[in-house]
Amino acid sequence: MSRICILGGGFGGLYTALELSRQPWPEPPQITLVDRQERFVFAPLLYELLTGEMEDWEVAPRFQNLLSPESVQFVQGSVTAIDPKARRVTLGEGQSLDYDGLVLALGGETPLDRVPGAAEYAFPFRTLADAQRLRTHLKHLEAREPAQPIRLAIAGAGASGVELACKLADRLGSRGQIRLIELGSHILSGFAESSRGAAQQALQERGIQVELRTQVLRIEAVDEKRKNDLALHVRRIDSEAMASDPVDAVLWTVGTQMSGVIRALDLPKTEQGRLQVFPTLQIPSFPTVFALGDVAAVVDADGQSVPATAQAAFQQASYCAWNLWAALTQERPLLPFRYWSLGEMLSLGVDTAVLSALGGFTLTGPLGYLARRAAYLVRMPTLEHQLKVGWNWISRPLWEGLLPR
Structure with missing residues (x-):
């Protein structure tokens, strides 16, 4: 019986596990999925938790509810070491897992050590715990008496920063004073012009202050007894002048770094620390070790960087599952990955979004919101979860309409 170990339960890891369990194995393998958290996070919908548009269980279902223990075993634990030569994974709890096939899908982490004070005072936004922590802090700020403006600064104007800014502006309304700070010369670098234009309009309509070519220098507490009263020090790239502005919270969406266990691996990596892989997603010199997602630098079969x-x-995930099955059973050839860009989707506030598809087709506003929701619904990991979430999206407005105001 083959033993397969999948490290990381994000999109790459979880969906690979599900696809592997459906392959036509001569003998069912032992598939083990390892993740530090007990829940999978559908990251593109994490922003909806801040506005109450979705509930925690919809965005972050438990792995135990998504996986059949007969086909995939879930182990909650932290990976501390990987030995590709010995084919062994060590967990922080002292447990070790031997494998015949390995999938590295540990994802990235938000680097908070590049700016003084960020680790102590900034809010990252990548996990369910991050969303819950920020939600709790917002409730604290909203409950202050007398009511005061809520001053938020968001570092990074990529997709995460823009979506956060719009959602928070809609939640806070007239009390929100939101700054979006970007080191580059424009927001949403790498996005289509249609997406960028819709985002710029959404930011402007919500009164969000966009500060381009601006560097965050440090974050510090004005008063150690009042952790939410912060001084944010920034500098314009084209000016020597520096500014220090008071804020109630700093949200950090800048950058991605690999986990310590990936950095410690003696395997070929890019300058950014991502693992180099063949188009089949295999690690060089280890044909039954695969990497995908944030940790892998993939150049697909057409020569494009993914x-x-x-x-x-x-x-x-589909290619990884097929290729791992093919490598272990030797019944089929491995397939080089081919990436198909299906367009871009951004949430731009409550009940509004932009969807830019191939061929220049764009939907914005409520229609974009509905299209985005439908696209994500069909990508949720299991049919059972899709049905539960879909029914909740239909029934919740009906129940809320019947409740007395």
């Missing part, structure tokens, strides 16, 4: 996005990881 972006580190949820869309790419979702597509890679």
Whole structure:
């Protein structure tokens, strides 16, 4: 019986596990999925938790509810070491897992050590715990008496920063004073002009202050007894002048770094620390070790560099599962990964979004919101979860309409 170990339960890891369990194995393998958290996070919908548009269980279902223990065993634990030569994974709890096939899908982490004070005071936004922590802090700020403006600064104007800014502006309304700070010369670098234009309009309509070519220098507490009263020090790239502005919270969406266990691996990596892989997603010199998602630098069969996005990881999972099955059974040839860009989707506030598809087709506003929701619903990991979430989306407005105001 083959033993397969999958490290990381994000889009790449979880969907690979599900696809592997459906392959025509001569003998069912022992598939083990390892993740630090007990829940899978559908990251593109994490923003909806801040506005109450979705509930925690919809965005972050438990792995135990998504996986059949007969086909995939889930182990909650932290990976501390990987030995490709010995084919062994060590967990922080002292447990070790031997494998015949390995999938590295540990994802990235938000680097908070590049700016003084960020680790102590900034809010990252990547996990369910991050969303819950920020939600709790917002409730604290909203409950202050007398009511005061809520001053938020968001570092990074990529997709995460823009979506956060719009959602928070809609939640806070007239009390929100939101700054979006970007080191580059424009927001949403790498996105289509249609997406960028819709985002710029959404930011402007919500009164969000966009500060381009601006560097965050440090974050510090004005008063150690009042952790939410912060001083944010920034500098314009084209000016020597520096500014220090008071804020109630700093949200950090800048950058991605590999986990310590990936950095410690003696395997070929890019300058950014991502693992180099063949188009089949195999690690060089280890034909039954595969990597995908944020940790892998993938150049597909057509020679294009694959972006580190949820869309790419979702597509890679099918190839990874097939190729690992083919490598272990030797019944079929391995397939080089081919990436198909299906367009871009951004949430731009409550009940509004932009969807830019191939061929220049764009939907914005409520229609974009509905299209985005439908696209994500069909990508949720299991049919059972799709049905539960879909029914909740239909029934919740009906129940809320019947409740007395």
